[in-house]
Amino acid sequence: MLRKTRWILALVALSILASSVYAEEEELFKEFEIRVIRPRYFIKRHRFELGIQAAAIVNQTFYYTYLATAIVGFHFSEQFSLELLGAYGYSQAKEDQAILQDDFDIKTEYTPTQLFYGASFLWTPMYGKYQLRNGRLIYFDTFLSAGGGMIGILEKYDYCQANQERSSQVVSYPYFEFGIGQRFFISRDDSIRWDIKSPMYFSNTADSSCVAGSAGQSFFNQNINLQLGYSRFL
Amino acid sequence: MAWADLRQGRIYEQTGRFDLAAFEYFDTLRKGAKDGDKIQAEFELASSLQTMKLFYSASYYFGQVLVNHSGPNPYRARALEALTKIDAEYPLGPSFMQSLLAKGLDPNATPEASRAFFYYYLGKDQFAKSHWGEAKNAFARITLKSPFFVKASFHLGIIQALENEPAKAIRSFHNVIRHANRLGNAEWLREQATINIARIHYEAKDFVRAIASYAKIPRNSDNWLTALFEASWAFFLMENSNNTLGNIHTLHSPFFDNRFFPESYILQAVTFLRLCQFEQVKNSVDAFKTRYTPVLSELSKILDEAKTNPNKMVDWVRAYNSQSLQVYRNAWPIFDALARTDVARQMLSFVANVDKELLILEGTPEAWRSTGLRGTLNEFLNGKKAAIVKDAGRALYQESQFYLQYLSDLSEQTKLIHAELMLGKIEQLRRKLQIRTTPKKENFIGGMQPLVIGQNLEYWPFEGEYWEDELGGYVYNIESQCKK
Numbered sequence: 001m002l003r004k005t006r007w008i009l010a011l012v013a014l015s016i017l018a019s020s021v022y023a024e025e026e027e028l029f030k031e032f033e034i035r036v037i038r039p040r041y042f043i044k045r046h047r048f049e050l051g052i053q054a055a056a057i058v059n060q061t062f063y064y065t066y067l068a069t070a071i072v073g074f075h076f077s078e079q080f081s082l083e084l085l086g087a088y089g090y091s092q093a094k095e096d097q098a099i100l101q102d103d104f105d106i107k108t109e110y111t112p113t114q115l116f117y118g119a120s121f122l123w124t125p126m127y128g129k130y131q132l133r134n135g136r137l138i139y140f141d142t143f144l145s146a147g148g149g150m151i152g153i154l155e156k157y158d159y160c161q162a163n164q165e166r167s168s169q170v171v172s173y174p175y176f177e178f179g180i181g182q183r184f185f186i187s188r189d190d191s192i193r194w195d196i197k198s199p200m201y202f203s204n205t206a207d208s209s210c211v212a213g214s215a216g217q218s219f220f221n222q223n224i225n226l227q228l229g230y231s232r233f234l
Numbered sequence: 235m236a237w238a239d240l241r242q243g244r245i246y247e248q249t250g251r252f253d254l255a256a257f258e259y260f261d262t263l264r265k266g267a268k269d270g271d272k273i274q275a276e277f278e279l280a281s282s283l284q285t286m287k288l289f290y291s292a293s294y295y296f297g298q299v300l301v302n303h304s305g306p307n308p309y310r311a312r313a314l315e316a317l318t319k320i321d322a323e324y325p326l327g328p329s330f331m332q333s334l335l336a337k338g339l340d341p342n343a344t345p346e347a348s349r350a351f352f353y354y355y356l357g358k359d360q361f362a363k364s365h366w367g368e369a370k371n372a373f374a375r376i377t378l379k380s381p382f383f384v385k386a387s388f389h390l391g392i393i394q395a396l397e398n399e400p401a402k403a404i405r406s407f408h409n410v411i412r413h414a415n416r417l418g419n420a421e422w423l424r425e426q427a428t429i430n431i432a433r434i435h436y437e438a439k440d441f442v443r444a445i446a447s448y449a450k451i452p453r454n455s456d457n458w459l460t461a462l463f464e465a466s467w468a469f470f471l472m473e474n475s476n477n478t479l480g481n482i483h484t485l486h487s488p489f490f491d492n493r494f495f496p497e498s499y500i501l502q503a504v505t506f507l508r509l510c511q512f513e514q515v516k517n518s519v520d521a522f523k524t525r526y527t528p529v530l531s532e533l534s535k536i537l538d539e540a541k542t543n544p545n546k547m548v549d550w551v552r553a554y555n556s557q558s559l560q561v562y563r564n565a566w567p568i569f570d571a572l573a574r575t576d577v578a579r580q581m582l583s584f585v586a587n588v589d590k591e592l593l594i595l596e597g598t599p600e601a602w603r604s605t606g607l608r609g610t611l612n613e614f615l616n617g618k619k620a621a622i623v624k625d626a627g628r629a630l631y632q633e634s635q636f637y638l639q640y641l642s643d644l645s646e647q648t649k650l651i652h653a654e655l656m657l658g659k660i661e662q663l664r665r666k667l668q669i670r671t672t673p674k675k676e677n678f679i680g681g682m683q684p685l686v687i688g689q690n691l692e693y694w695p696f697e698g699e700y701w702e703d704e705l706g707g708y709v710y711n712i713e714s715q716c717k718k
Contacts, residue, residue: 034483034696036707037679043690078690127692129703137703 041139042185049073053229062097065112079124086117111153118149145179151201160210175201195227256282260607277309288591289324291611301337314348322381323418331355350380366393384413400434407431425457441468442676449682463495465682477678478505480708487700494571496526496644510716519648528564530641544627551578572630581626588619680707
């Protein structure tokens with residue numbers, strides 16, 4: 001399988017308001033004596049992107065978290081887009097947690113991410129194509145994202161003693177995130193997309209304390225989300 | 235009793251045993267049936283053979299129906315109709331019509347509605363003799379309803395173009411494009427008509443339209459490289475050097491190592507010359523020599539070897555087509571070009587179809603052999619095949635002679651360019667190329683497509699690696715080095 005990629009230089013990429021895409025691209029490739037110039041296979045500019053994804057948070061020690069994600073994006077140009085996303089899911093304890101509790105009577109903290117919603121700004125500095133053995137071409141692009149929103153953490157308090165019981169609740173914190181991803185264009189309207197996102201947020205230890213109203217400290221948290229799904233361009 | 239055999243034949247037909255029916259009809263003829271019974275037996279035999287997919291064999295007996303009988307012939311129109319149908323899928327060729335005429339066929343004895351068959355082959359015959367007026371008259375009598383209309387329009391278009399009637403010629407070629415679907419080789423005819431329209435625009439120096447027509451030829455077509463090459467001349471005359479060189483870059487890619495476009499090197503050299511890129515001119519001339527000097531030398535040997543037996547040309551082309559050719563490796567671009575000619579395509583298709591029929595004949599009932607039906611058809615098919623191969627061999631030999639002359643001329647041109655370069659007289663030659671031929675200047679992207687403002691484009695740099703999807707999309711990005 002062959003791969004060919006091209007980078008859009010950052011300097012030029014900033015000229016988002018450039019009126020002539022042709023002149024911009026012409027400038028980019030002026031150093032090459034021979035170029036291929038043809039209508040773009042997949043056009044994102046001024047199109048909406050609707051996507052669904054399955055996400056897994058992969059850096060949690062004692063439980064698995066899976067979320068269903070929906071994305072609505074708008075592409076201002078081939079390089080820049082803004083998207084809104086929301087996710088909701090469930091968690092499941094890993095076997096390790098049960099072993100610790102049953103064999104060693106150690107209760108681990110169980111504060112899984114239940115939902116998040118927010119907005120991201122995407123920059124696509126690179127697109128390319130793969131050629132499969134049968135000659136078929138698959139176009140793809142690679143993007144970086146940055147954004148923020150609210151993340152909802154489920155506090156179950158099941159690690160508390162019986163006499164300290166608090167009713168479970170979803171505690172929301174603002175988060176910011178950075179990510180990277182790729183779209184593989186399977187037709188002129190459809191793509192398969194993966195993202196790795198890293199939402200970061202500061203939680204308050206008081207929210208997970210078994211005693212309501214106790215003083216807490218700010219605590220840094222970072223999730224690593226692996227997301228895979230499908231996008232339709234309108 | 236002839237009528238008994240005919241009746242038995244019909245019974246077999248009704249039960250779907252066309253092989254046995256054919257035998258009964260042949261037996262009727264063998265026993266010396268006369269007049270009405272004979273015509274009927276010939277017609278029914280031909281129809282049975284047609285049903286058995288023995289199309290050329292059927293054409294033999296349909297032909298007999300047409301020529302063997304003077305006076306009233308109730309089967310004449312139906313035989314012509316059947317031949318017309320066969321011809322649409324399996325062209326019978328002018329020699330078939332000539333043989334019928336030689337046997338005394340009288341076209342005037344045919345109902346007007348069935349005469350298209352004659353008009354078409356008559357027109358083709360006159361066309362081959364360059365008798366444009368007579369050919370045009372014959373083709374013009376074929377109406378829109380006739381299955382021959384498309385092919386007749388194609389020939390008519392060529393004659394009109396040759397007689398400098400571009401508007402009429404374009405109309406005729408548009409008729410081909412519009413109605414080509416009626417025939418088996420619709421795509422091929424449509425593309426040929428499109429290329430001819432492009433050539434008419436080119437002749438009229440309307441290069442933008444010419445390129446627009448060339449651009450309609452799909453990339454997966456056999457005609458695509460021809461369109462690309464001819465369009466590069468149009469770009470050259472429009473002074474769009476970067477597009478000229480871009481198209482040639484595709485032609486010279488390793489994907490097309492065996493394709494025969496020697497003139498592309500000359501065009502490349504003169505394009506660089508126009509841009510005062512003298513080093514590149516030299517490179518193009520050298521590349522021509524490297525690639526085509528061995529071809530030229532082997533082509534001479536090929537012509538020597540096939541001089542007394544042009545059928546060898548057919549053998550080599552067939553071997554090249556089936557990828558079993560082991561000789562004359564350097565001349566494979568010639569065999570490739572020959573294999574793509576109409577003569578070779580028709581001959582190869584004809585031979586394949588005849589071989590298929592001969593194979594079917596092998597499996598026919600023993601009675602076919604004992605009564606002589608199989609022998610008669612074998613003889614007819616083999617004779618026809620030998621004649622077609624012989625004609626094709628001669629035509630391919632002549633085509634090869636033309637290639638030899640063409641390559642020699644191009645070789646002389648490269649020597650001239652090289653000599654001028656050496657003598658430092660290149661400026662004079664270059665000035666001759668400053669022929670402003672068109673007032674219209676238009677920008678094109680790759681793939682012979684005009685630049686549309688606001689269109690989203692993608693750029694791929696060429697860094698020495700050819701990608702199949704990029705072929706045809708190259709555009710150079712070099713500027714003239716000439717002093718102002």
